[in-house]
Amino acid sequence: MERKVRVRFAPSPTGPLHMGGVRTALFNYLFAKKHGGDFLLRIEDTDQNRFVPGAEAYIIESLKWCGLVPDEGVGFGGDFGPYRQSERKPMYKRYADSLIDNGFAYYAFDTAEELDELRKEAEARKQVFSYDLHTRNGLKNSLSLSPEEVQERLQSGQSYVIRFKMPENREIVEEDLIRGRVSFNTNQLDDKVLFKSDGMPTYHLANVVDDHLMLITHVIRGEEWLPSMPLHILLYESLGISENRPRFSHLPLILKPEGKGKLSKRDGDKMGFPVFPLLWKDPETGEFSRGYREDGYFPEAFVNMLALLGWSPGTEQEFFSIGELIGLFDLSRVVKSGARFDPEKAKWFNRHYLQQKSPDELAVLFLPILNEKGINPDLQQLQLIVGSIKERCEFVKDLWDQGHYFFQAPESYDEKTIQKKWKPDTNEKLEAISELFETIGDWDAANIKEVFSVFMAEKEWGFGVVMVPIRLALVGSSSGPDLFEICGLLGREETVGRIRKAIKVIQ
RNA sequence: GGCCCGUUCGUCUAGGGGUUAGGACGCCAGGUUUUCAUCCUGGUAGCAGCGGUUCGAAUCCGCUACGGGCUACCA
Secondary structure (H helix, E strand, C coil), X not given: CCCCCEEEECCCCCCCCCHHHHHHHHHHHHHHHHXXXXXXXXXXXXXXXXXXXXXXXXXXXXXXXXXXXXXXECCCXXXXXXXXXXXXXXXXXXXXXXXXXXXCEEEECCCHHHHHHHHHHHHHCCCCCCCCCCCHHHCCECCCCCHHHHXXXXXXXXXXXXXXXXXXXXXXXXXXXXXXXXXXXXXXCCCCEEECCCCCECHHHHHHHHHHHCCXXXXXXXXXXXXXXXXXXXXXXXXXXXXXXXXXXXXXXXXXXXXXXXXXXHHHHHHCCCXXXXXXXXXXXXXXXXXXXXXXXXXXXXXXXXXXXXXXXXXXXXXXXXXXXXXXCCHHHECCCCEECCHHHHHHHHHHHHHHCCHHHHHHHHHHHHHHCCCCCCHHHHHHHHHHHHHHCCCCCHHHHHHHHHCCCCCCCCHHHHHHHCCCCHHHHHHHHHHHHHHCCCCCHHXXXXXXXXXXXXXXXXXXXXXXXXXXXXXXCCCCCCHHHHHHHHXXXXXXXXXXXXXXXXX
16 A cells, blocks of 8 residues: 655754755655645754754744645644654664664763864874774774673763664665665765764654654655765664655755855855845844845745755746645656755746735735834825836835835935936926926826826927926936826825925925 | 765756757846836857767766765754
């Protein structure tokens, strides 16, 4: 019988979730939903030293914002809990003991200081110390020490770790669902710690045990885990649980927009883009890191952008709803090489999703920004304004930059435009136009344009010489939507008032 | 250093023995907008290098170079 697909996203609560982590969650989610399976959230908090308060809640909120809601996990219930590894602590020792009993693992009594010393010595000789089949017999462990001494140390409560005894000269070959055949020789691998002296398992043990217990069918994780895949495979084998063990897929990393290495928080700070989904306040330093949500990105845009970073459906389609992504997603189409992140393209995606929204929707999103400035516009009027300026915007907050003059008369006028377009007779012409405007019957864009055109034709004035000055009077600069539309939206009184004010102020 | 993974326009990618090597972002130009932005049209630009296999290689193989990851009682 085919097992139900079950995948997990398993972050550590050591800080805010990185956008690379969000992408890993996304690909897991897409894969699960594509196959009618389950998507779980497991919190891997086995390192008490690196625990950061608030990080877990941040992870959960980030997933929710992106619409990647787990079927099971911390905060979401489920039958395979607890889903926080710290709460599963008692389970792991049993597995570690079984490994010892069957000769696949051993106790090691070397202190962290002793090992540190060995590493330093090796470094001095331009070598790298490795706890492995070549060195383990010369170190303090249950392989090198007599059984009596091991018993004695154990009984006296001396602290120890449990290490995996890496077998000699075995070829571990695995078919990675993204990379294809990957192989390792165990002679190159070291004896990893599985169980720490504080009684907690390391990632390797906890990960394998939990994936087994939670019936995980596919492990989809970042490429940084590829080197430990043979260890994990051997662990399943040694634990006698390899029959239904998961298949592996290793995702390419997200790289810096420029320069070397993977994308880091620093890059965002330096180049002015968020690296995290949500705003984060470091509980220790109080330092803030910007988030996509607070920067004004729509979750659909963020998810769409992330989906295409390292994956492509093979068509020329660029915009996808989450439903389309689920339908199209395929691990074999994930790219193998690392992807440089392009903040410009992220903005482009947001522009697209903003343009897709109706003026009503945008007006609702814009309203809080206006309220904060003490402006309480009529909602219907606001929708009209938004409709005329939205195509110039990438973010909701751009609506203010593009349309502030609808709510506040300009305080100053663009100096360059004055120099270029404000001629000696401009004031005179604008006064004539003000008088004209006062006589117009229906004050709407089409009619204003009509009457204005007739007037201009009669006077034989060129449009260019008055259009820009009027715009300057109304807006303060030389950009914006159609001038008559602005006049219509502003209303007759405001329009004429602003023109007359400009006549007074300029020249 | 060792091990593993990778390499198509500046960037994200399609293409997996015979293609004018396709699309998107960016950039540039033209058109529209009597402004600016949008929008439309066009353009720019790429198979890392060298060997091999083959009638034929971006595509398969090898080497080199370059990039990335791992090499903790971190995940």
